[in-house]
Amino acid sequence: MHLPANSSAETHQFLLRCRDIVGDEFVLSDTPLMEGYVTDWRKRAVRSAIAVLLPASAEETARLVALCAEFAIPIVPQGGNTGLVLGSIPSETGHAVVMSTRRLNRIRAVDTDNNTMTVEAGCLLENIQQAALNSDRFFPLSLASEGSCTIGGNLSTNAGGTAVLRYGNMRDLCLGLEVVTPIGEIWNGLRALRKDNTGYALRDLYIGAEGSLGLITAAVLKLYPVPRAKATAIVALASVGDTLKLFHFAQAQCGTDLSAFEFMSDFCLRLVQKYQAQTTSLFKASFPQYALLELSSQDEDHIVQQKLNELLNQASQRCVIQNAVVASSEKQANMLWSLRENISAAQSKEGKNIKHDVSLPLSAIPQFIEQTDALLAKHYPGCQIVAFGHIGDGNLHYNVSAPQGTSVDTFLNDQQEINRIVHDQVHAFFGSISAEHGLGELKRDEILRYKSPLEIQLMRSIKHALDPKNLMNPGKVIEG
Numbered sequence: 442m443h444l445p446a447n448s449s450a451e452t453h454q455f456l457l458r459c460r461d462i463v464g465d466e467f468v469l470s471d472t473p474l475m476e477g478y479v480t481d482w483r484k485r486a487v488r489s490a491i492a493v494l495l496p497a498s499a500e501e502t503a504r505l506v507a508l509c510a511e512f513a514i515p516i517v518p519q520g521g522n523t524g525l526v527l528g529s530i531p532s533e534t535g536h537a538v539v540m541s542t543r544r545l546n547r548i549r550a551v552d553t554d555n556n557t558m559t560v561e562a563g564c565l566l567e568n569i570q571q572a573a574l575n576s577d578r579f580f581p582l583s584l585a586s587e588g589s590c591t592i593g594g595n596l597s598t599n600a601g602g603t604a605v606l607r608y609g610n611m612r613d614l615c616l617g618l619e620v621v622t623p624i625g626e627i628w629n630g631l632r633a634l635r636k637d638n639t640g641y642a643l644r645d646l647y648i649g650a651e652g653s654l655g656l657i658t659a660a661v662l663k664l665y666p667v668p669r670a671k672a673t674a675i676v677a678l679a680s681v682g683d684t685l686k687l688f689h690f691a692q693a694q695c696g697t698d699l700s701a702f703e704f705m706s707d708f709c710l711r712l713v714q715k716y717q718a719q720t721t722s723l724f725k726a727s728f729p730q731y732a733l734l735e736l737s738s739q740d741e742d743h744i745v746q747q748k749l750n751e752l753l754n755q756a757s758q759r760c761v762i763q764n765a766v767v768a769s770s771e772k773q774a775n776m777l778w779s780l781r782e783n784i785s786a787a788q789s790k791e792g793k794n795i796k797h798d799v800s801l802p803l804s805a806i807p808q809f810i811e812q813t814d815a816l817l818a819k820h821y822p823g824c825q826i827v828a829f830g831h832i833g834d835g836n837l838h839y840n841v842s843a844p845q846g847t848s849v850d851t852f853l854n855d856q857q858e859i860n861r862i863v864h865d866q867v868h869a870f871f872g873s874i875s876a877e878h879g880l881g882e883l884k885r886d887e888i889l890r891y892k893s894p895l896e897i898q899l900m901r902s903i904k905h906a907l908d909p910k911n912l913m914n915p916g917k918v919i920e921g
Contacts, residue, residue: 507625518652520594528881562593
C-alpha cells in the first residue's frame with residue numbers, strides 16, 4: 442500500500458502507470474488541458490487535479506480505479522460536467538483525479554422485443570434518444586442539457602426532467618447497471634429484467650449517489666413505443682392555485698395521455714422573450730402564471746388534438762384558465778417548449794442568481810410560493826423571483842435574482858441567508874431541498890439541518906461499507 446501521492450516522484454510513478462493502462466493521450470496532467478474538467482458548469486468554481494483520466498472501457502476504468510486505490514488517490518467521476526452543485530469537479534485540495542466517462546460512449550445493444558437499450562455511461566442523452574428513435578422506440582428522459590449531459594451523470598443524480606409525470610425519473614427508467622467498485626472490481630448488474638426479487642436492490646444504491654459509492658460504467662434503460670401523435674398548448678392562468686386546479690382537471694380528463702405539465706411565472710416568460718430571438722408575444726395581455734402542457738398518445742393526430750381542445754374548452758368554461766395558445770404544427774410546439782427550456786439560459790444572461798432545486802407535495806406549492814415570496818420580499822425588498830418547474834411531480838426551480846440597481850456580487854454575499862429562508866420553508870412544507878440536481882458539495886452540509894441524525898448515520902454506514910477509504914468523490918453528498 443502506497444502513501445498518498447504527495448511527492449513529485451510518487452505522482453510521476455502514478456501517472457506513468459496510468460499511461461500504461463490507457464495511453465499517453467488519455468492522461469491529461471497539464472493545467473490548460475484539464476481546465477474544462479475542473480471548472481463547474483456555471484463557472485463559479487475552478488479547481489485543480491492531479492490528472493484527468495479517460496478510460497475507454499469498463500476494464501480500463503477498473504484498472505485505473507484499482508491503481509488509485511493502491512496510491513490512495515481520490516476519484517471524481519465525471520460525465521458531461523453539467524451539474525449545478527459542484528458534484529462533478531474536484532474539491533479544493535487538488536489531490537484527486539477526475540475519471541471522465543467521455544470515451545465510454547458506445548451503445549452496446551438495443552433489444553426491441555424487450556424494449557431495452559444497453560448503453561455506456563458516457564453516451565450523451567441526445568444520442569440515446571436518437572438511437573431509440575432509429576429503432577422505432579422512445580427514450581423519454583428530456584432535459585435542457587440533453588446535448589451535453591451523459592447518461593451516467595443522469596443516473597448519478599437520478600435526473601428527472603419534463604417527462605417524469607408519465608415515465609418517472611432515472612431510477613424508474615433504469616433496469617440494471619454495471620459499476621466499478623472503489624477497489625477496482627466490476628459489478629455486472631446489467632439485468633434487463635422488470636422483476637427481480639433476489640435480495641437487496643444494489644442498483645438503487647448507485648442511482649442518485651453522485652459517484653460517491655462507485656463509478657457507473659453502463660446501464661440497461663427502458664424503452665417505450667414512439668407516441669404517434671402529440672398536442673401542445675400554453676395556457677394563461679390567474680394564480681399558482683389555478684395552475685394546480687388545471688393540472689388535476691387535465692389528469693382527470695386525459696389520464697396517462699397527459700405526458701408533460703410545466704409551469705412558469707410571467708417574469709420567466711418575459712425573461713425568455715427578452716433574450717430569445719424570434720420570440721413573439723403569445724397573448725395580448727400579461728397573466729401571472731402560465732402552464733405548458735402536452736398530450737401524447739398512440740391515437741391519430743386529430744384525436745389527440747381534439748382531446749386537447751376539449752380539455753381547454755371545459756377548463757375555460759370552469760373559469761380555471763384565462764386564455765390559451767394551441768400549437769398547430771411541430772414547429773410551433775417546439776417554439777412553445779423553447780419558452781420553458783430557455784428560462785435558465787435567459788436568467789443567466791440577465792445576471793448571476795441564487796438557484797434552488799426543490800420538491801414539495803403538490804398541495805403545498807401555492808402556499809409555499811406565496812409565503813416564501815413574501816418572506817424574501819420582506820428581507821430583500823425588490824428581489825426578483827424566477828419560479829418555474831415540473832408542477833406535475835412537485836419539482837420547483839425557485840431562483841432568486843438581485844433587485845434592480847443592486848450589485849449582483851453584493852446580493853450574492855447574502856446567498857447563505859437566502860438559502861436558509863428558502864430551505865427552511867421547504868422543510869416546513871415537508872419537501873426536499875434537492876429534487877433532481879443532487880447534493881454535491883454545495884448542499885452537503887446544508888442537508889444536515891433537514892435530515893434526522895438516524896438518516897444521516899444510515900447514509901454514512903452505507904458509504905463506509907462500500908467505500909471504507911473514502912476515495913469515491915469525497916466531500917460530496919455526505920462527509921465520510
